[in-house]
Amino acid sequence: MKGLMRVTRILALAMAAVALMFALQANAQMMNVVGEAKLKVMFWDVYYSRLYSPSGRYVDGQRPIKLEIEYLMDIDAEDLISRTKEEWKHLGVNHPNQVLWLQTLEMMWPDITENDRLAIVIDDAGHSLFLLNNTPIGRVEDPDFGQHFVDIWLSPNTSRPQLRLALLGAE
Template sequence: MIPIRALLAGCLLLLCWSQSAPLLAAEWKSNLPQARLLGQGSFSWFGLPIYSANLWAVSGEDVFARPFALELTYQRQISRERLVQTSLEEIRRMQGAAVDESRMQRWAQEMHQAFVDVQAGRQITGVYLPGQGARFYVDGELRHSVADEPFARAFFSIWLGPQTRSPALRLALLGQDQ
């Protein structure tokens, strides 16, 4: 027979443990206390699901004027290197001739610090802070902060800029797909 104190202690530990996961997952939300889910969508490549996306913001008007969070939940395994390279390719594509390669090298270093190898279920959330830069969270925990506004704007434009490769996802994230 299990002593009542041991049973109560075990229940208390289980309760504390179960409550810590939601708090941890919400760490990035302290940057955006007024944010609400603005829109959501998913991205597939040749029919293969890559990730689902949620945009948390105060308003959809001029999204880059206020802080927001872009939450990506991956549905397959992708290396950190591939995430960085794909992000750089998209930024280069959108910036065209205006690309500064020394800046791109600095940004690649920042992304290497911010990202991890992902597998199905892993979540990376980027928080855009106007005039400051960005913070990146992996599965709810702060991984890296980038104090570079041009980087933050260029990075989040991959999804939210007018030249995005996926205009339907952009509209869904901005809540304009109706």
């Protein structure tokens, strides 16, 4: 009887998680573009990025938001993780859960092929859902993660200030 109750509880939690992921995905589809930008490094077009919010305006800390990146070249997951670490170092991010976050991303992110779209949706509670080509691929529950992640593009101290301005619709 105990085993059956445990299985029932696990199934209920799994169903709730799936329902939440679909709700977040639906919420992401009701958003408006704030701004968009193209990252070009030397001769290479790397990606297009788009920032979304319900109102079509970005207010720091306001949720939900969605940041979508459409890659214009193949990129290994390992390179994405490495770049995330570099950008956090540039921003001075030093969070006690940072190693756990990077391990979670290593397990979640696939290698990217040209035209893939990787997106993060941060909900009202600060939970982060990652989508690959509009299909959920994983979540990070820690409410601190999402802001630190999107700060790579949206912080005033970003390594790409022109890209930031375009994403914020200021350019």
